Amino acid sequence: MSDSSPSLPPSLNVLGEPLEVCGCQPMTGWFRDGHCRTNAADLGRHSVCCVVTEAFLRYSAAQGNDLSTPAPAYDFPGLQPGDHWCVCAPRWLEAYEDGMAPPVRLEATEDSALDVISLELLRANAA
Template identity: 80%
Template sequence: MNPSSSPNKPALNVLGDALVICGCQPMTGWHRDGYCRTNASDLGRHSVCCVVTEAFLSYSQAQGNDLTTPAPAYEFPGLKPGDHWCVCAPRWLEAHEDGMAPPVRLESTEISTLEVIPLALLQASAA
C-alpha cells in the first residue's frame, strides 16, 4: 500500500502538504471520494488532479479511454472541459509527451505521483 494513503496517516500532495480534494462534481478518485489518492490495488495510479481540457478529452478518447460519454451504471455523467478529475500518472505523462496534458492542481496531486512524473514537470503544468 502506498504509505501516503494509509488510514493512519493523512495523504500528502506533491508539495509535501496535506492533500486537498480534487473534485466532487463529478465525484473523482480511485476511492470515489474526491481525492486523488491511491493504493496498491490502483494499478493505474489515479493520482494526478487535472483540470480537463477539450484537447485532453479528445486525446484520451483516441487512446481508448472515453471520458465524455456518461456511464449511468457507474454514476458517471461524463466529463466536460473545466471538470477536475484524477488522471492516471502514466497517462498524464504520456499526454504530456504528446503535447496534450491538461493543467495540474498541485495541491490535489498525491505525492506518489513523483515516482512517475518529476515535480518540475508538474510545476510547469500547474493550473
C-alpha cells in the first residue's frame, strides 16, 4: 500500500477492526489515500465514510461546502450520489441533526469519529 504518511500507526474502524478503504474514485480522505483516517493537522476530522446522497450534496452546498462542482485546480471531479467520501465528523453530526445525513460505512469509518458521534448513532445510520 502506498502511504503518504508512514509515521501513522494502522487505524482502526468504529467496530475495533482494521480500517477499510472508503473510496478511490474519486480519491478521498485527509491523506487522499482512500482511507478516512486523520491526524492532529486535520482540524475537520475527515473520519466518517459515507455514501453520499443528492440530499446531502445539496445540504453541504447550502452550508458553504460545494462537493458537487468539479475543481480541476485541486484534481477534484465533483461528487455524484453513490460516491463514497470521507466526511468531517462534526459536519456529519450536524447533517444528522438537520435530517440530511448520508449513510455511513462502519468498516471504513475511523474510530476517532467516536469522539464526536456515538457508535449507536453510526450503527443506526449504517449503509
